[in-house]
Amino acid sequence: MIDLSKTSGLPIELKEDLRIKFNPPMANREPTYVRKFSQVLPVLLDPKIVPPVEETYLGYRALALPQDEELFQTAHLQYDLTIVPPLKLGREFNKTMGHYHANLPGTAVAHPEVYEVLHGTALFLIQKMDPDFKEVFSVYAIEAQTGEKVIYPPNYGHIMINVGNDVLVTANWLSTDYQPMYEPVSGKQGMAYYVVAGQGKPYDFIPNPAYGPALAPVRVLSKKFMANFPITGAKPIYTAAVINPKNLAFLNDPLKYAVELSTITS
Numbered sequence: 001m002i003d004l005s006k007t008s009g010l011p012i013e014l015k016e017d018l019r020i021k022f023n024p025p026m027a028n029r030e031p032t033y034v035r036k037f038s039q040v041l042p043v044l045l046d047p048k049i050v051p052p053v054e055e056t057y058l059g060y061r062a063l064a065l066p067q068d069e070e071l072f073q074t075a076h077l078q079y080d081l082t083i084v085p086p087l088k089l090g091r092e093f094n095k096t097m098g099h100y101h102a103n104l105p106g107t108a109v110a111h112p113e114v115y116e117v118l119h120g121t122a123l124f125l126i127q128k129m130d131p132d133f134k135e136v137f138s139v140y141a142i143e144a145q146t147g148e149k150v151i152y153p154p155n156y157g158h159i160m161i162n163v164g165n166d167v168l169v170t171a172n173w174l175s176t177d178y179q180p181m182y183e184p185v186s187g188k189q190g191m192a193y194y195v196v197a198g199q200g201k202p203y204d205f206i207p208n209p210a211y212g213p214a215l216a217p218v219r220v221l222s223k224k225f226m227a228n229f230p231i232t233g234a235k236p237i238y239t240a241a242v243i244n245p246k247n248l249a250f251l252n253d254p255l256k257y258a259v260e261l262s263t264i265t266s
């Protein structure tokens with residue numbers, strides 16, 4: 001059992017079977033989804049590998065303490081957990097499927113998202129393409145340890161990869177109005193790069209040929225540019241939202257916070 005209460009700000013623990021144990025006042029519940037190996041195959045470097053397990057990761061969506069439910073509903077905010085065990089899928093580290101968010105109606109801007117590592121080591125890979133998903137403009141990698149927060153700017157496709165030896169548990173906040181788009185990632189057999197065990201370093205990036213020969217290099221994105229957001233302070237992102245949900249206003253109104261959000265990748 002891994003105690004996640006300090007890092008998350010919620011009365012939760014991770015059990016051996018990778019399910020969350022919700023302690024009072026939270027009611028126990030089943031995962032919202034369990035990602036099967038067969039579902040992840042289309043985004044793997046080698047889709048012909050023999051499944052090491054049946055389930056690759058799982059998650060819980062729209063969690064809240066009972067007394068906070070109304071607060072988050074009114075603020076159009078959703079808090080999720082994702083659990084990614086330390087598996088190898090062929091040469092690749094275990095990862096999420098990846099998706100983009102649809103643009104807000106009548107705009108060219110999509111909902112951003114904020115993540116926090118509750119346990120383990122995550123490598124976040126984000127990439128921006130043209131509106132027709134034909135060409136990659138930029139690809140960034142951000143490594144984060146327990147307690148660190150990462151913001152996905154608007155219009156960036158994203159995955160997270162468990163590059164550690166321990167189970168990875170993350171929390172995230174996003175707008176309840178967001179719409180995920182999986183096809184732009186799955187239609188290209190994954191993101192622009194695959195992350196595999198490195199030669200003399202923790203991991204390496206292998207270009208995905210589906211993105212063409214002139215692929216943008218992977219750049220490391222500094223977390224210091226996320227410090228403009230009150231949600232990225234020392235407190236768990238759950239607690240920061242309870243203290244003041246306006247700390248997360250950028251998730252529902254990215255146009256108003258366009259300048260701050262643009263500094264993340266500048």
Ligand SMILES: [Fe+2]
Nearest residue numbers: 099101113158
């Ligand atoms: Fe997302």
